[in-house]
Amino acid sequence: MKLVCPAGNLPMLKAAVGAGADAVYLGFRDDTNARHFAGLNFNDGSARKAVAHAHERGCEVYVAINTYPRPAGWRRWQRAVDTAAELGVDALILADLGVLDYAARKHPGVRRHLSVQGSATNSEALRFYADNFGVERAVLPRVLSLAQVERLCEDSPMALEVFGFGSLCVMVEGRCLLSAYTTGESPNTEGACSPAQAVRWVESDAGTEVRLNDVLIDRFGPGESAGYPVVCKGRFTVNNATYHALEEPTSLNTLALLPALAGAGVAAVKLEGRQRSVAYVDKAVRVWREALDSCHRDPTAYRPRGEWMAALAGLSEGAQTTLGAYDRPWQ
Amino acid sequence: MRLSLGPLLYPWSREAIEAFYAERVADPVDIVYLGETVCAKRRSLAPDEWLALGRELAAAGKQVVLSTLALVQAGSELSTVRRLCRNGEFLVEANDMGAVRLLAEEGLPFVGGASLNLYNVAALRLLRDRGMVRWLPPLELSRESLGDLLGEARRAGVVLETELFAFGRIPLACSARCFTARHVGRPKDRCAIVCEDYPEGLPMASQEGEPLFTLNGVQTQSGAVQHLLPYGRELADLGVTTLRLSPQPEHLGAVIDRYRAVLDGASDSTDVTAWVSAPVCDGFFRGAPGMAVAPNA
Known part of the structure; x- marks a missing residue:
């Protein structure tokens, strides 16, 4: 299995390459990608340096152009595809049907991957993208159980990539309007979820309140650790019970599943976190490189080491990790 | 402007479902979408019983469309979708690209559901060329983007019926996790269809009591009820050809009548507050957060 790693900027890309990434993925500095955050991502110049740096060291570069253009933005998405193709990147990570069609016609020589934002969760959906756009790899939404991933590997017309580590989307990616409903900022069209400009921390007698576009997302007592207020990870009230009604602040970590994923024929494992730091990328990629190498050497003897798990927990939301939907009880 | 009744998003008993649709026969809805779109474990009606319904x-003059499951993962779910696509009788609403592929392979016309994420003319044209005859814009699309899109589509000769989700709690997201089973502390595999206890979903509020979302099994809906009738004339001018109303347990007949009357110019009153169990919202259409409501709506 190949290790696909996040690069939010050039220093992160260098860290990922240095720590053993087989491929890095990045986005341009606008709403054409799903991590459209202030100060993040690449312009033409830094992207050129990034491609040169990675290619000189035998590491592939993928560009995520994985949001959905509305008519007013269409040319920006076309330009992003053209720019990426001219940079000589190894693959485009795309979601929108129009953008996939454009890339397949205009730059047939550049590999196309289906973004997780494309929401393909079954073999017929994958066939649709293979038949119509020659898509060679799909990133699977974080909603499939391990058994379903294994089954899909058997039936899939293309290579499959799964999320291994990082922030956990609870909803099917590409189909979640919770942020748009609450803040007006949408992952699909603006590449933003629960954006920082909508967040407000307020000290009150009841503790620290965190609000997203004025909606109370959570309240923390003294000494309670407060994570970033993603709309799906707050504490809400249902039938008089107040709890994390959708999901707790936790990160996905599938180190324990590596032999099963490799055995199923999964082609690549992806680490989430372009919005994180150089230190995050360096640590996460080192752990995963070591784990993948260990698993490849001897899958039957492979066990996730305590120090790997501790290092990843330290990088996680709420210092917690979960197997997420891979593990049936989570569902 | 035609009116459609969207697929039932809640897990009602067989009796409640039969009573609900018996009432709709006389209602002025032109199109009725049938079938289970949220969770394959909800089986109050078997696929053949949906067909019989x-x-x-259809005998009462409605155009009947069968809707496919939105999140198709298990092999058994895919088989159900395959059978539904090949029903040989009714038009099908495709709610994921797997269903689109199955229908296109058979050369069958289909309706493209809102979860297909069709945000631009290139995407519309691509599915039009593969058999799509009607489509639903993404639920978050603003009037400005919808106007751009329909205008550009007209100029490009991509002519399709356009159906907008106009009334009801908005299906905002779906997950592998069942939030209703989790709320009552049951594993999903032994859920005993506990969601049947909540015929309009489980309200989820902020800690200040502000209604935010509605838990409906693996689906998360808006807490507020979207209501776009006040924009009826504007929607027609934009090129929307059908307004969709989403089933709710009570008073839907009154809501349908009001939509029909206002769209026909027989009434000016667009107010539905007496017939909904939550505040109304219209933010998405106005390019605002979806939960927002226009001051004079």
Whole structure:
């Protein structure tokens, strides 16, 4: 299995390459990608340096152009595809049907991957993208159980990539309007979820309140650790019970599943976190490189080491990790 | 402007479902979408029983469309979708690209559901060329983007019926996790269809009591009820050809009548507050957060 790693900027890309990434993925500095955050991502110049740096060291570069253009933005998405193709990147990570069609016609020589934002969760959906756009790899939404991933590997017309580590989307990616409903900022069209400009921390007698576009997302007592207020990870009230009604602040970590994923024929494992730091990328990629190498050497003897798990927990939301939907009880 | 009744998003008993659709026969809805779109474990009606219900509604003059499951993962779910696509009788609403592929392979016309994420003319044209005859814009699309899109589509000769989700709690997201089973502390595999206890979903509020979302099994809906009738004239001018109303347990007949009357110019009153169990919202259409409501709506 190949290790696909996040690069939010050039220093992160260098860290990922240095720590053993087989491929890095990045986005341009606008709403054409799903991590459209202030100060993040690449312009033409830094992207050129990034491609040169990675290619000189035998590491592939993928560009995520994985949001959905509305008519007013269409040319920006076309330009992003053209720019990426001219940079000589190894693959485009795309979601929108129009953008996939454009890339397949205009730059047939550049590999196309289906973004997780494309929401393909079954073999017929994958066939649709293979038949119509020659898509060679799909990133699977974080909603499939391990058994379903294994089954899909058997039936899939293309290579499959799964999320291994990082922030956990609870909803099917590409189909979640919770942020748009609450803040007006949408992952699909603006590449933003629960954006920082909508967040407000307020000290009150009841503790620290965190609000997203004025909606109370959570309240923390003294000494309670407060994570970033993603709309799906707050504490809400249902039938008089107040709890994390959708999901707790936790990160996905599938180190324990590596032999099963490799055995199923999964082609690549992806680490989430372009919005994180150089230190995050360096640590996460080192752990995963070591784990993948260990698993490849001897899958039957492979066990996730305590120090790997501790290092990843330290990088996680709420210092917690979960197997997420891979593990049936989570569902 | 035609009116459609969207697929039932809640897990009602067989009796409640039969009573609900029996009432719709006389209602002025032109199109009725049938079938289970949220969770394959909800089986108050078997696929063949939905077909039988469809025949009754078709005999009463409704156009019947069968809707496919939105999140298709298990092999058994895919088989159900395959059978539904090949029903040989009714038009099908495709709610994921797997269903689109199955229908296109068979050369069958289809309706493209809102979860297909069709945000631009290139995407519309691509599915039009593969058999799509009607489509639903993404639920978050603003009037400005919808106007751009329909205008550009007209100029490009991509002519399709456009159906907008106009009334009801908005299906905002779906997950592998069942939030209703989790709320009552049951594993999903032994859920005993506990969601049947909540015929309009489980309200989820902020800690200040502000209604935010509605838990409906693996689906998360808006806490507020979207209501776009006040924009009826504007929607027609934009090129929307059908307004969709989403089933709710009570008073839907009154809501349908009001939509029909206002769209026909027989009434000016767009107010539905007496017939909904939550505040109304219209933010998405106005390019605002979806939960927002226009001051004079």
